[in-house]
Amino acid sequence: MICPVCKADMIVVEYHDIELDMCAECKGVWFDSGELELMLKTHQAEGIDEFLEEMRNSTDAKTDEKKRKCPICGKKMDKKDVGKEPEVLVDTCDRGHGLWFDGGEVVQLSHQFSSGTIGHPDNPAVGFLEEFFGTPE
Ligand SMILES: [Zn+2]
């Protein structure tokens, strides 16, 4: 798959049966539809249903950030704000192909999990995210 930001070939990373496409250049991450959900649910993160629901229902974010194209269908993706303070801007394909996180955004999100802003501070998904993407600076 080609990175929607820098057009580099992404690498497939596998972790506990979940496959992610990561860009080694910009550190962006693509989750195929359902993979983020699967990952978080596998790790039994509390508050995840609410979080995913909120993300699906959130209105398009107002931002000047350039729209990215879905690596699967090539259509422009929508920007969604997820999480709280700071909100993380996620790109989603409205055809349901998946989610794109810019480099560093997954780390911000995992920080929100670890600080208890989303879900529960002890939830095991945090360990997963931090192991995978590193701890926030
Ligand atoms: Zn890239």
Ligand SMILES: [Zn+2]
């Ligand atoms: Zn798509």
